[in-house]
Amino acid sequence: MKFLLTTIIVTVFFGGIFAQQKTVTSVKKMAVIPGGMYEPFFITKANKPLRVASFKMDETAVTNAEFLEFIKQNPQWRRSKVNRLFADSNYLRHWQSDTVIGIAHKNIYNSPVVNVSWFAAQAYCKWVGKRLPTVAEWEFAGNGKPQNIKYKSLTDFILEWYRKPNPPILPNVKSTYKNQYNLYDMHGLVWEWTFNFNSFISKGDSRGSTEDEQKAFCAAGSLDVKDRSDYAGFLRFSYRGSLKGNYCIANLGFRCAKDLK
């Protein structure tokens, strides 16, 4: 009888430990980004500098290994099950199968997960009790000064990366540089999803006249960008503006953020 009870107790005890293991492996180091003023990239009559409140951000992009954990626990997000509305046919195409990253891809376990849609990124962040960063938060954090590399200007550094073709095998996280907020690879590894990526109001191709623009957009269109020499920023905003929520792209990953509480 006592033996039985002990067995039960031990089982319950260890069951508890194993149940907690999920949360242990999902804990990812986050950096605290002290708030400040963020000057929106596009200047309009209404676009004054925004106050970005202090927040926390994953120190690296979410990796394939981390995303695999999510996939195992959330079958509806598996490659074979996902709704096309929420992820296009490129979704996780670099994995061997639904729940196997693959021997051929051994080196990418610790690389940023890419080929993930906005919806999938949203769902992942929610699952770990976080959220996607806003554009303002991401840009504010991304402007942090590099700490451990030599560089002349951040813009030149970023443009140098943009110029390079995608490497056939994506390097691991923490392979580029760390910035003043202790965030790794904000530029230089992958592009990253943001919560409000669809906030970029593109003027469209065919709209020349100001009247058309006024008709097409509630507020006046952009008058100018804050810094004409920030070509890298311009590319980033254009890239975001060209995305759709279900797009899965080989150089687009994400990291999560959280309110500071």
Next chain:
Amino acid sequence: MKKIIIGILFSASIVSCSQNNGSSAKDLQTSARETNDQNVKQPLPEESIFQLKDSFETQDAKPFTLAMLQGKPTVIGMIFTHCTYACPRLTADIQHIAKTLKEDKDKVNFVLVSFDAARDTAARLKEFADLMHLDKNWILLHGNEEAVRTLSVLLGVQFEKDANGDFSHSNLVSLLDKQGVFQYQKEGLEADHAETINRLKKLMAQK
């Protein structure tokens, strides 16, 4: 000793109970959804925007999920009521579509969803509906930021909140079929909606 053991077992069972409770609450939600889904005639197609499970609130302060629109084609736009220029015009454009349909307008859902999670309360939406003389076929919705953002992503509507709490946004009128599958979209204010109306009539005739 036995008491202690029983005590431990008991507390352990409370722990596991509370865990179970957590998951059974989720199960309940899912089954509630399923029951809801059973009430409607057909299962939603995969590409239906009604797959979005987020809950919104109507101008009458009633909870609302998009799946409740199933059965009629839907004309949907996104606005905010503090908008002085574009949004009343976008609303008027949809009103024009409704007018063209005459009595048949009862066979269509006209939906406006607000960008403004902070200011567009149910009461405020009700005021806007009255001001614009929107009839019972109109459903005005507000929801949390995430739900609104997700819908905007699904509809391809770009929007951004500025420092004043107002919004820059694209002006789009979208058309969904009876199952919530995206069919057509027209951009711009005071746009020519002949094609929208044409397609809407076809969608109304569908089973």
